[in-house]
Amino acid sequence: MTSNAIEISDLVKRFGSTVALDHLTMTVPTGQVHGFLGPNGAGKSTTIRVLLGLLRSDAGTARLLGGDPWHDAARLHRRLAYVPGDVNLWPNLTGGEAIDVIGRARGGLDKAKRAMLIERFDLDPTKKGRAYSKGNRQKVALIAALASDVDLLLLDEPTSGLDPLMEKVFSDVIVTERRENTTVLLSSHILSEVEQLCDHVSIIREGRIVESGTLDQLRHLHRTRLAATVGDLSVLRSLPGVHGLVTENGRTTFEADDDAMPPVLAALARAGATGVTATPPSLEELFLSHYDSRTPERVMA
Amino acid sequence: MTGFTAAFRLAFRRSRMFYLWWVIALSVTLPLTVTKYHDLVPQGQDGQVVLAQLAGNPTMRALLGPAFDLSNPGGFTFWRVGTFMAAAVGMMAALGVIRATRAEEEDGRVELVRAGAVSPAAPLAAGVLLGLVGCLAVAVVSAGLMLAATPGVGGAVATGLGLGLTGAMFVGVGAVFAQVFPSARTARVWSLGIVLGGAYLLRAFVDTPVSTPTLDAWRWAMPLDWAALSRPYASERWWVFLLPIAVTALLVACAFWLETKRDLGAGLRAPSQGPAGGSASLSGATGLAWRLLRVSIIGWALGIAISALGMGSLSAAADSAFSDQPQILDFIRKLSGGTEGLRDAFFQAMLTIMATVVTVAGIMILARLRSEETDGHSEVMLSTSTTRWTYALGMAVPAVVLPVALLVATGALMPVLQAMTDGSPAVVGDITRAALVLTPGIVLVLGLGMLLVGWLPRWYGLVWVAIGWTMFVSWVLTLWNVPDWVTKLQPWGYLPHLPSEPMRWGAFSVELVAGLALLALGLVGYRRRDIAGR
Structure with missing residues (x-):
């Protein structure tokens, strides 16, 4: 078995004239919980569907658990479980029946785990599919996926519609899965969830991965926002890596590249700056900078 | 308002x-x-x-x-x-x-x-x-x-x-x-x-x-x-x-x-509750398809059985009102695809109509294969170890088998009353055989349907054209002096209409093979194409 659960390189998927995936490249090593982020319509679900062999790629390669997701679909699917982004249940099957039919189709599910998850997610499995609320439909799909022992979980916004209590249950279950060396690809918009669960994050935009790394690495790629009261600005102005220098009411604010920080701090000290504050990019700013499609070149507001 | x-x-x-x-x-x-x-x-x-x-x-x-x-x-x-x-x-x-x-x-x-x-x-x-x-x-x-x-x-x-x-x-x-x-x-x-x-x-x-x-x-x-x-x-x-x-x-x-x-x-009615887990039969594509289709399958079976027996009870009237008028025979022929004897003509006319009716059952089951996809259910099932092939067959098999079985049952049930009154069971065999011979038409229409599901799923509705055209041909176009090949240009047009016509194995086999080939081609398309999500 290879050490990467997912390997995608130069993947292209078009729908008519729309390019959904534009030379997308990403790797998820085995055992990693990988956050998959990006604005709506960026190509997250398309990527997952290609990995599931539901969509055929137009160019590039994708490898999943050492196999070809298109040709070896049925064989690979024994070892993975999927939660779709928009869960729709069979209206006349009960939740329990839906869990079993999906689990059995995968090759069986762990009865004890099924019972434990129904208990923890507080699901009534005797209701018919059409009677469930959005959150409860989501629980059915989650239980159906998590009740099997698999090597890989492909989760497309799995907590949408769940209440905070259930989100917590979900996080706990994923933490357990991580301990058992399950690989997880988690597409999500909930930053706290990503921060808490994911070792690694990839950000997708307009069909390509724009950034990938640990959260710390991503932070380093971004500018720190500084504010100070400085008399002489000339030193700062001439420093490379300083951006957006503005002085208002005697207070100067600017942004500095991560590698420019030592000279900037030295310059501030020499200039006798007072009231210095330095704010690292928050996760939110980090993501927003990528989500906001109106200003594609901007890095941090 | x-x-x-x-x-x-x-x-x-x-x-x-x-x-x-x-x-x-x-x-x-x-x-x-x-x-x-x-x-x-x-x-x-x-x-x-x-x-x-x-x-x-x-x-x-x-x-x-x-x-x-x-x-x-x-x-x-x-x-x-x-x-x-x-x-x-x-x-x-x-x-x-x-x-x-x-x-x-x-x-x-x-x-x-x-x-x-x-x-x-x-x-x-x-x-x-x-x-x-x-x-x-x-x-x-x-x-x-x-x-x-x-x-x-x-x-x-x-x-x-x-x-x-x-x-x-x-x-x-x-x-x-x-x-x-x-x-x-x-x-x-x-x-x-x-x-x-x-x-x-x-x-x-x-x-x-x-x-x-x-x-x-x-x-x-x-x-x-x-x-x-x-x-x-x-x-x-x-x-x-x-x-x-x-x-x-x-x-x-x-x-x-x-x-x-x-x-x-x-x-x-308030929504009812159901079992907390799936029964043993609710497993795999076939188990799921049966669970989704069982009510309509039972409904169709009951409906067709009642209709067949009901129509059979009318055949006695058809017999007694026999007339030798050549013009009438000509008319009946136009309605029932060329049958001469009036009682046979009656059964023949009914079988031809029922062939179209039961095909609708199959078209609706295949439509389910399509709607399961647009409802997002196929995506879930196909991300399990169910192959595309197995999954599509889960619906395609009942879509073909049900109407075929319904037509054969119609052929078997319709003449039962007649056979009992006459004491001549042979008619049951004759009409059952006549029904069997019409089944390639069903396979052909559903082959066309599967071809659409496999290659042009958005155009699946076109399969209804086959039904509409057949009805138009048999109810309207037969009255016009259009060439024979036009009125026969429908799924049941070229098949031999027993018992008045002789069996023609050629037409039967060609149409059956063509229908099965379309089905297979459709399944190949289904295996090769993108599966839509919700």
Whole structure:
């Protein structure tokens, strides 16, 4: 078995004239919980569907658990479980029946785990599919996926519609899965969830991965926002890596590249700056900078 | 009613193509038939004799309803296709009102509308009014075309009213069932399969024997006979139209009342609970398909069994009313694909019709393969270790096997009563064999359906063209002097029609192989294409 659960390189998927995936490249090593982020319509679900062999790629390669997701679909699917982004249940099957039919189709599910998850997610499995609320439909799909022992979980916004209590249950279950060396690809918009669960994050935009790394690495790629009261600005102005220098009411604010920080701090000290504050990019700013499609070149507001 | 205009405009925008095609299809059949009257009916005394015998022929009466003045082109036309077309308008009406109300509600779109400044009944009112407008369109266009095609203002108006008002009743039927059931599919089954189908079958029973006072009274209890009973082109009885108007008003009022008794998205019954886990049989693509289809499979089996036995009981009448008139035989031949003996002709005509009817069961099952995909269920099942092949076969196998089994069962059950009265069981074998020989037509249509699901899923609806064309050919085109190969250009056209025709293994095998090849090609397409999500 290879050490990467997912390997995608130069993947292209078009729908008519729309390019959904534009030379997308990403790797998820085995055992990693990988956050998959990006604005709506960026190509997250398309990527997952290609990995599931539901969509055929137009160019590039994708490898999943050492196999070809298109040709070896049925064989690979024994070892993975999927939660779709928009869960729709069979209206006349009960939740329990839906869990079993999906689990059995995968090759069986762990009865004890099924019972434990129904208990923890507080699901009534005797209701018919059409009677469930959005959150409860989501629980059915989650239980159906998590009740099997698999090597890989492909989760497309799995907590949408769940209440905070259930989100917590979900996080706990994923933490357990991580301990058992399950690989997880988690597409999500909930930053706290990503921060808490994911070792690694990839950000997708307009069909390509724009950034990938640990959260710390991503932070380093971004500018720190500084504010100070400085008399002489000339030193700062001439420093490379300083951006957006503005002085208002005697207070100067600017942004500095991560590698420019030592000279900037030295310059501030020499200039006798007072009231210095330095704010690292928050996760939110980090993501927003990528989500906001109106200003594609901007890095941090 | 607040928000009615907005709701109506939305319903119109969503359904305009639906009604456009239905109205065109329903309005042209009668005028097309009437223009052929003089080619069909011999002139002078001979013609009158033929017509009198035709009107008394039980097979004709079972299929077409009561006849009044057949010496008049309009009267003849209404008898020949009017009652049938009126039932088809009912089909349009019920489907139309359900698609605008319950189907929209099931998909969650009525919720969006009702959240606006819209009174609760507005979406239902919009769907009902649109359905009535559709029926009115059929009425106006048919009446106009009939007026242009043949003399008689009263007859043309009565024809239009007969079609439109029969449709209007089924606007009511559809609207009521759309309130009762939370699923549009169930509402359609009850409106069309049970009420419309049942009404047509009952009508056939009542209309078959030659008229007696008791039966004449019963005829008034058959809503599908009302259009004919208004006697278009045979000194019209206008007051008859009060009956469908009253029934429509009653049903629509009932639908609005039921609408106030239920929650949005719900039916009348509170949703029931079910088992907390799947039974052992609920496993794999086949187990899932059976679970999803079992109610409709059982329903079809029951419906077809009842129809087959019912039609069989009419065959005795067909026998006793035997006539040697060559013109009548010619007519029956045109209806039943060339059969000579009247009893055989009766069974043959029924089998041909039933072949089309049971194929609909298969088309609906294959449609399920498509709707499971657009509902997002296929995506979930295909991300398990279920292969595309297994998954598609889970639906494709019942889609082919069910109609084939239903047709063979029809062939076996229809002559049972006859065999018991005659004490000659051979007829059961003959007619069963005749049914079996027609099955490649079913396979061909479903092969076409699978081809569409596999390669052009958005165009799956085109498979209905095969059914529509077959009906058009056998009800309308046979009356025209079109070349033989045109009238045979339908799934059952080239197959040997036993027992009067000899078995032709060539046609049978070629069509069977072609159908199976299309099925296989469709499955290949299904394996190769993208699966849509929700």
